[in-house]
Amino acid sequence: MIQRFCFGHPFPTESVVQQLPVCTGPIPCLTPDGDGWRYTLAEDAVVYGLGEMPRGINKRGWHYITNNTDESEHGENKLSYYGAHNFLLVRSGAEVFGVFIDFPGKVYYDIGYTRHDTLIFRTETPDYELYLLTGGDEAALSKEFRQLIGRSYIPPKWAFGLAQSRFGYKTEADIREVAAQYKAHDLPLDMICMDIDYMQNYADFTVNQSRFPDLKRLSDDFKAEGIRLVPIIDAGVRIDPEDETCQEGLARDYFCKKEDGTPFVAAVWPGKAYFADFLRPEARAWFGQRYHVLTDLGIEGFWNDMNEPALFYSPERLKAVLTNVAALSRKDNLDHTEFFGLLRDVTGLINAPEDYASFYHEVNGRRVRHDTVHNLYGGSMTRAAGEAFATLRPGKRTLLYSRSSVIGSHRYGGIWLGDNHSSWAQLLANIQMMPNVQLCGFLYTGADLCGFDEDTTPDLALRWLEFGLFAPLMRNHAGADTRPQEFYRFVDELPAFRAMLRLRYALLPYLYSEFMKAALENGSYFRPLAFDYPNDPDAREVEDQLLLGEGVMLAPIYSQNAHGRAVYLPEPMKLLRLRAVDDYDEEILPAGHHYIRCGLDEVLLFLRPGHAVPVAKPAVNTARLDETSLTLWSFCPDGQRPAYRMYTDDGVSTDCDKPEHWKILH
Numbered sequence: 001m002i003q004r005f006c007f008g009h010p011f012p013t014e015s016v017v018q019q020l021p022v023c024t025g026p027i028p029c030l031t032p033d034g035d036g037w038r039y040t041l042a043e044d045a046v047v048y049g050l051g052e053m054p055r056g057i058n059k060r061g062w063h064y065i066t067n068n069t070d071e072s073e074h075g076e077n078k079l080s081y082y083g084a085h086n087f088l089l090v091r092s093g094a095e096v097f098g099v100f101i102d103f104p105g106k107v108y109y110d111i112g113y114t115r116h117d118t119l120i121f122r123t124e125t126p127d128y129e130l131y132l133l134t135g136g137d138e139a140a141l142s143k144e145f146r147q148l149i150g151r152s153y154i155p156p157k158w159a160f161g162l163a164q165s166r167f168g169y170k171t172e173a174d175i176r177e178v179a180a181q182y183k184a185h186d187l188p189l190d191m192i193c194m195d196i197d198y199m200q201n202y203a204d205f206t207v208n209q210s211r212f213p214d215l216k217r218l219s220d221d222f223k224a225e226g227i228r229l230v231p232i233i234d235a236g237v238r239i240d241p242e243d244e245t246c247q248e249g250l251a252r253d254y255f256c257k258k259e260d261g262t263p264f265v266a267a268v269w270p271g272k273a274y275f276a277d278f279l280r281p282e283a284r285a286w287f288g289q290r291y292h293v294l295t296d297l298g299i300e301g302f303w304n305d306m307n308e309p310a311l312f313y314s315p316e317r318l319k320a321v322l323t324n325v326a327a328l329s330r331k332d333n334l335d336h337t338e339f340f341g342l343l344r345d346v347t348g349l350i351n352a353p354e355d356y357a358s359f360y361h362e363v364n365g366r367r368v369r370h371d372t373v374h375n376l377y378g379g380s381m382t383r384a385a386g387e388a389f390a391t392l393r394p395g396k397r398t399l400l401y402s403r404s405s406v407i408g409s410h411r412y413g414g415i416w417l418g419d420n421h422s423s424w425a426q427l428l429a430n431i432q433m434m435p436n437v438q439l440c441g442f443l444y445t446g447a448d449l450c451g452f453d454e455d456t457t458p459d460l461a462l463r464w465l466e467f468g469l470f471a472p473l474m475r476n477h478a479g480a481d482t483r484p485q486e487f488y489r490f491v492d493e494l495p496a497f498r499a500m501l502r503l504r505y506a507l508l509p510y511l512y513s514e515f516m517k518a519a520l521e522n523g524s525y526f527r528p529l530a531f532d533y534p535n536d537p538d539a540r541e542v543e544d545q546l547l548l549g550e551g552v553m554l555a556p557i558y559s560q561n562a563h564g565r566a567v568y569l570p571e572p573m574k575l576l577r578l579r580a581v582d583d584y585d586e587e588i589l590p591a592g593h594h595y596i597r598c599g600l601d602e603v604l605l606f607l608r609p610g611h612a613v614p615v616a617k618p619a620v621n622t623a624r625l626d627e628t629s630l631t632l633w634s635f636c637p638d639g640q641r642p643a644y645r646m647y648t649d650d651g652v653s654t655d656c657d658k659p660e661h662w663k664i665l666h
């Protein structure tokens with residue numbers, strides 16, 4: 001059951017798709033607490049949700065602020081990342097409930113941080129809708145929540161292949177080289193992402209003609225090989241009187257404005273930039289149509305970046321800081337307050353709260369200050385693109401994933417998890433973030449495999465792939481000036497990398513079917529163990545194993561030098577210790593706690609009783625995948641061969657609802 005409550009004058013976020021009557025009277029489960037709400041957590045209580053946030057699967061023990069932020073240093077002490085996913089799912093004693101706070105500004109959470117037994121949340125201002133979900137277990141309530149927020153975005157099937165990316169591919173030759181190396185090393189590949197260097201002066205919807213003289217031809221050549229180019233689009237529009245996007249946006253008056261009515265300006269990669277007012281439907285429609293510049297060249301997928309929006313500096317604040325610096329430069333001895341103040345002023349130029357409070361959106365003729373609706377911005381850019389693709393590429397699915405997001409934008413695109421770094425802690429963070437992000441509707445998601453910032457190592461890269469090969473978005477992406485980490489770089493471990501990539505492709509019949517079940521039936525892809533074993537207290541404690549679809553449990557290795565790990569089995573399972581799709585040991589294990597060996601070149605896959613997993617022969621890309629002769633891996637303790645409900649389609653049409661896509665495998 002879902003109950004809707006309404007406070008003050010909520011901003012229409014369009015996050016939910018169901019029109020429910022407003023309830024009055026007290027909110028079950030919650031107690032008023034100042035401007036917010038409080039709940040007393042039982043000793044065994046677990047709190048899921050908040051999507052893209054630091055810390056474990058269980059969010060208890062920390063505090064958080066949803067405030068979409070270009071956070072360049074990920075870590076467990078951060079309070080905010082790029083997305084606003086204001087959904088909590090609480091199990092406390094016998095009580096299970098979900099709460100969605102539909103609010104476009106900051107929401108503050110204290111989840112057992114100040115007091116271990118107390119959950120408190122409040123919105124920045126008291127104008128919001130609150131949805132309370134009760135009357136079911138974790139699995140039932142998460143399904144009900146997904147019905148409330150609407151169907152998740154479905155990418156084309158080739159988006160489940162491998163994407164290779166790097167902030168640093170600058171020319172057509174660089175990109176051709178990556179494809180050639182993948183081929184030469186017999187490694188599968190479906191996508192190469194193009195980072196900002198393909199643009200002319202970092203201006204959206206332009207292509208640098210000297211570095212990419214014929215992007216259409218490049219894209220066509222690649223498509224013939226089954227590889228797609230996936231260019232990036234940034235939120236900021238370069239200020240340049242010669243630039244078409246800039247000209248059009250100004251002429252139509254679609255950019256966000258300052259208090260004095262002139263367009264808001266902040267610098268990002270292209271230098272000074274304007275920011276489209278994505279909250280206006282007509283500005284969204286216009287910006288979305290601009291993607292035609294690239295779809296006309298045959299491009300079928302995009303990633304949207306910097307859309308929190310990230311701001312390097314505003315000219316006003318830069319000037320103020322430089323004036324300050326000039327004054328200090330006349331002194332020959334800065335005391336500690338002056339010195340540390342100077343450092344703070346300079347680093348504080350980036351993503352400054354004052355800048356977010358200095359520009360406005362236009363909503364139904366009314367001016368709305370950006371910081372009060374900040375968390376809608378990135379998701380609205382995704383929506384601009386997603387809505388436009390319906391007319392730019394009718395009947396076809398277009399790949400789209402974004403850095404910033406809000407619940408609601410999961411209907412238009414996926415997300416990637418931003419600028420993580422190459423560390424074992426971040427691999428664990430990736431594992432723990434996935435189920436919570438998907439719980440909030442973002443099914444098509446993945447983190448930068450091997451890590452974005454800092455230098456990776458071959459063992460970390462391999463372990464990361466051994467988890468990432470199960471994620472819907474499987475992308476190897478790296479920051480500029482980091483150690484090269486394309487999978488063919490790891491010469492000594494190459495056979496293991498190849499085997500793991502081939503395993504991914506062989507598992508696609510299962511992974512794609514389970515994704516489609518999750519998307520079409522509001523089911524789940526990754527989820528915590530407790531969702532299927534709600535009455536098992538040990539399952540509730542597990543922070544480093546995930547269920548994947550109907551029949552699989554994963555226990556990834558995320559520790560340096562580990563050749564095994566502790567694994568908890570809530571029920572008997574069949575373990576496959578895979579070195580390759582056709583090279584594995586299997587063992588039937590009883591329920592309980594185990595220590596399981598797993599070499600660096602192995603991955604652990606657990607089959608649940610009564611379930612089957614269809615497996616294809618490996619392929620060089622999704623287009624060449626042969627799904628006609630499948631093997632079924634299964635665990636049937638009762639001797640009865642389990643059937644599998646499989647989804648197949650052409651992978652690109654938007655006709656996903658047709659019943660003929662489903663068949664039963666025996």
Ligand code: MIG
Pocket residue numbers: 166167195196232305306403418419477478479
């Ligand atoms: O300020 O386009 O998260 O994936 O490589 C950095 C360059 C801007 C941030 C993205 C990252 C991308 C990078 N971008």
